[in-house]
Amino acid sequence: MKRIVPSPEERRLYNQYQWVWDMIGTIEDYEKLARYIAGRIRKHENLKTKNILHLGCGSGCLDHHLKGQFTITGVDISEKMLESARLKNPECEYIQGDMKDFETDGVFDAVIIPESINYILSKEHIGNVFKNAKTPLKKDGLLLVIVGYDPENFPQDRTTVERVTNKNKAIELTFIENNYTAYPQSNSFEATFVFLIRIQGKLEIKTDIHSLGLFEKETFADEMTKAGFKACFIEDQYLEEIEQKGAYLLVGKSFA
Ligand SMILES: C[S@@+](CC[C@H](N)C(=O)[O-])C[C@H]1O[C@@H](n2cnc3c(N)ncnc32)[C@H](O)[C@@H]1O
Numbered sequence: 356m357k358r359i360v361p362s363p364e365e366r367r368l369y370n371q372y373q374w375v376w377d378m379i380g381t382i383e384d385y386e387k388l389a390r391y392i393a394g395r396i397r398k399h400e401n402l403k404t405k406n407i408l409h410l411g412c413g414s415g416c417l418d419h420h421l422k423g424q425f426t427i428t429g430v431d432i433s434e435k436m437l438e439s440a441r442l443k444n445p446e447c448e449y450i451q452g453d454m455k456d457f458e459t460d461g462v463f464d465a466v467i468i469p470e471s472i473n474y475i476l477s478k479e480h481i482g483n484v485f486k487n488a489k490t491p492l493k494k495d496g497l498l499l500v501i502v503g504y505d506p507e508n509f510p511q512d513r514t515t516v517e518r519v520t521n522k523n524k525a526i527e528l529t530f531i532e533n534n535y536t537a538y539p540q541s542n543s544f545e546a547t548f549v550f551l552i553r554i555q556g557k558l559e560i561k562t563d564i565h566s567l568g569l570f571e572k573e574t575f576a577d578e579m580t581k582a583g584f585k586a587c588f589i590e591d592q593y594l595e596e597i598e599q600k601g602a603y604l605l606v607g608k609s610f611a
Pocket of ligand 1: 415433
């Protein structure tokens with residue numbers, strides 16, 4: 356399958372409808388994932404981790420939980436997501452940038468990439484992300500990547516439906532997501548979204564499409580090794596319960 360050329364309207368969920376993202380993924384929803392990440396950092400660190408670079412930080416829900424233990428710098432491609440992150444976490448630093456191609460003056464004990472590496476669509480670009488993660492890391496620093504989707508366990512043509520309402524029930528949202536791939540002909544998949552938004556009962560229907568990468572574990576490990584990390588995979592049921600079946604953690608230890 357040829358990759359669908361992203362339209363300028365793609366990823367409205369993060370740009371035009373960022374508030375929809377905040378309704379389906381609340382601060383409370385991120386507590387378990389934050390605990391998991393903090394625990395894994397403590398388990399694998401060689402340095403006592405104090406400051407973290409969070410690539411693809413989104414709207415700051417995860418950082419809200421991590422900032423008690425760590426100093427966080429977040430990078431995201433979407434200015435709208437960053438606006439929301441700054442409101443939630445004024446004590447964190449947020450920088451607009453593409454994780455494939457950014458520079459920072461900071462020096463970090465750990466870099467985390469949770470739930471966003473699948474936005475990288477080529478092996479070469481995955482390599483660039485890991486090299487960019489390595490540059491500001493201290494020697495013996497840690498790279499943690501949560502890979503959400505794996506070709507072996509891909510939920511082909513799965514459709515999920517979630518319903519949420521805001522506090523005063525003025526907004527009712529039905530969030531429909533479908534995942535579809537032509538793997539192995541293609542190393543990508545489409546996440547297609549339909550939002551049924553009822554504001555004071557009045558219906559609006561919105562759509563969105565995200566093109567995401569679908570690469571084998573070995574591809575991630577090879578690119579991590581080439582970027583100067585010792586890589587290992589951790590598959591655990593707890594992470595699959597928080598994320599979805601097939602999600603795993605990739606840990607890289609910077610050795611130079
Ligand atoms: C699913 S959200 C994850 C948010 C956050 N990591 C978390 O766990 O709460 C994915 C985020 O990745 C960001 N993103 C996608 N491609 C990116 C890129 N090339 N560089 C930086 N951020 C990117 C999106 O804007 C979005 O905010």
